[in-house]
Amino acid sequence: MAALVIGMSAWTAGGAGELSGWIAVEGRGFLNDPLYRGQDRDNASIAAQPEYYHAWENGSSFTFVPFGRADTADSRRTHADIRELNYLYRQDNWFVRMGVGKVFWGATEFVHLVDIINQTDLIEHIDGEDKLGQPMLEFSISPSWGTLDFFLMPYFRERTFPGRGGRLRTSRVVDLDDTIYESSSEERNIDVAARYSRTVGGLDFGVYVFRGTSRDPLLATPDLVPPELIDPEDVNDYKLIPFYEQINQFGADMQYASGNWLWKLEAYFRNGYFQDYFAATGGFEYTFVGVGGSNTDMGLLCEYAYNDRDDGGQTIFQNDLFVGMRMTPNDAASTHLLMGFAQDTEESENALSIEASRRFGANWRLILEAWLFLDSADDSVIHELRDDDFARLELAYYF
Amino acid sequence: MYIGMIAALTAHASTGGEASPEERGLAIAKEADRLSNGYGDSTANLRMVLRNRQGLTSEREIRIRTLEVEAEGTRSLCIFDTPPDVKGTILLTHTHKQADDDQWLFLPALRRIRRIAAQNKSGSFMGSEFSYEDIAVQELEKYTYRWLRDEPYDGNDCYVIERVPVDRANSGYCRQVAWLDKEHYRTWKVDYYDRKDELLKTLTFKGYEKHLDRFWRARQMEMVNHQTGKSTILTWSDLSFRTGLKEIDFDRHSLTLLR
DSSP, X not given: OHHXXXXXXXXXXXXXXXXXXXXXXXXXXXXXXXXXXXXXSOEEEXXXXXEEEEEOTTSOEEEEEEEEEEESSOTTTSEEXXXXXXXXXXXXXXXXXXXXXXXXXXXXXXXXXXXXXXXXXXXXXXXXXXXXXXXXXXXXXXXXXXXXXXXXXOSOOOOOOOOTTOSSOOSSEEOSSSOEESSTTGGGOOEEEEEEEEEEXXXXXXXXXXXXXXXXXXXXXXXXXXXXXXXXXXXXXXXXXXEEOEEEEEEEEEEEEETTEEEEEEEEEEEOSSOEEEEEEEEEEEEESSGGGSSOEEEEEEEXXXXXXXXXXXXXXXXXXXXXXXXXXXXXXXXXXXEEEEEEXXXXXXXXXXXXXXXXXXXXXXXEEEEEEEEOOTTSHHHHTTTOOEEEEEEEEEO | OXXXXXXXHHHHHHHTSSOOHHHHHHHHXXXXXXXXXXXXXXXXXXXXXXXXXXXXXXXXXEEEEEEEETTTEEEEEEEEEESGGXXXXXXXXXXXXXXOOEEEEEETTTTEEEEOOOOOOOSBSTTSSOBHHXXXXXXXXXXXXXXXXXXXXXXXXXXXXXXXXXXXXGOSEEEEXXXXXXXXXXXXXXXEEETTSOEEEEXXXXXXXXXXXXXXXXXXXXXXXXXXXXXXEXXXXXXXXXXXXXXXXXXXXXXXXXX
16 A cells, blocks of 8 residues: 555656557468358458556556457457556565556466466467456565565456457357356456466576466357357357366476576466366477577477366367477577477377568568468367468567 | 785786786786776666668667676676567576576567577677677686787777687687776777687777776777678667666566566
8 A cells, every 4th residue: 555655656756658569460361261151261450559658766667558459350359458557566575566467477388388367368369379468466575585476366357269250260159258157256256376486596487376267268068058049050150158167276387497408397287177187398499509600599499298188179289299490590680480390199180380570670570470280180179270271471560 | 905916916917027928818807807896786778780781770779787796797687678679678697607697588578588598608699790798797707818918009008818718619709809908907909709710800999988986988889790791889878887776686587577
């Protein structure tokens, strides 16, 4: 409370805020015609994410990051969100953050298992790295023996899913009007989390406990769908109903650097409505600096993801091996290239992704990306995306 | 006591008596190190202008904060302000006198902190002609030294010393040759020789100013790559010392709070 009062008085004292952000146009072209009724073949969209930041002399600051996108194909992808809207009060070794925030936990490149504070804005990108703003109260303290973070999250955000007109979706559209929660408070369930993290030499590690609404919905099968929701015209147009269970999750993540090696590990144990299960992902990245006497750095990545949940194939990465390559020419245009290949170790299922980007002038950045779903096993999520191979071109203006 | 010893050593070195070139080189480097240390902490703005062979330029603006940590090494933060697509990206480095350095990169779009596992410091810093090892704080212990000769440079009487990286496998150079003036031990020029012992780059310093009545800092540094024809000019401004920065400001966790 004292912090708030001090912050407010500082506010009136004034000072200059700063505005930055980006606006981008995007086109996605798909190799094949859509598999499901109602889908447009390709799409174009425009998105913007301005950011306003104001800091005061006393160490406190205010951040506001709205986001919005308009899309030609998918009415759900035309959406807006408040990524951040928070006030931070900071003293020497502790801080309090109030409002809508964004927090990332994790170490690995391909699967982000332990990251749990923010919900995934899946409709933005299939890689799951875009996140919705999470209302929270965060308290963090860093004594000499590490950092302790405490989170109180009073409101739950539902995961976004493509609508009927969008590509990269399951055959059945996920119905967002009949979401089922285990908690009787539904999205007003109060979630809590505590995390301890520390750096010791070349090792960074964190352990946490989360109690509350799972960010990963279980998508209920058509049998559970009330008949009135089924479009009689199309038996393929059954809806999927998201079910959000209450969970206790114990997670850990670490990065260890030694020479040109970077070792990464993420794992959690989850106790939920149906079953308890364990998931882990880990691997390494080796960096070759100055390949062949050039300025180019090349990183080789190898990771494995394991998940022992029995969920009828809803988990995309159940037992998968990932290999990747990162190329950084260290040029003036900050060119970047990342290639990844995922192979299921139990089924003949695999996918390939390539992302390249570079700057033009001082303010423009061009991103070219392609995803190919090469082979898939029946009844898996990837199988439903089998004809959704696509290339994406984005031109962004940063200010 | 310690200072007296160094002074004695240096005096000995400059007489050119029985001291070997290695002893003289080390004494000069130690004195330069002693004179540049003790500032506590500092903040500065850095403007980088990258120029390619065709003369096209691009600019970067970086805020730099450093903190000396007694006996251990130096902590430093590079906060990128432009180009706008890298705004908010932060590089945190803990240099250690005896052990491998620790380095982290904060990526603001994902709020993600990634460790950099490149003990090899020969890579380019932000696409410039400066590599990570050029830009890093030069810990005395990371080189061996040899006095080559005394000669004037740009009107100053200078010592010319050679430094050879201790961790040769992870350096882009087989040796560096530096010109330091005899009066204040300020570096005026460094020639960098690549692993094939061919002249790769030359760094020159301009506009030395005295801070806190003791610390000399160059306002401008220019690195020219002789092999590619590219160059980078660094211009420092708003230099402040003893601003009250603490170790916690250079903690990995603090990266998520900085702008």
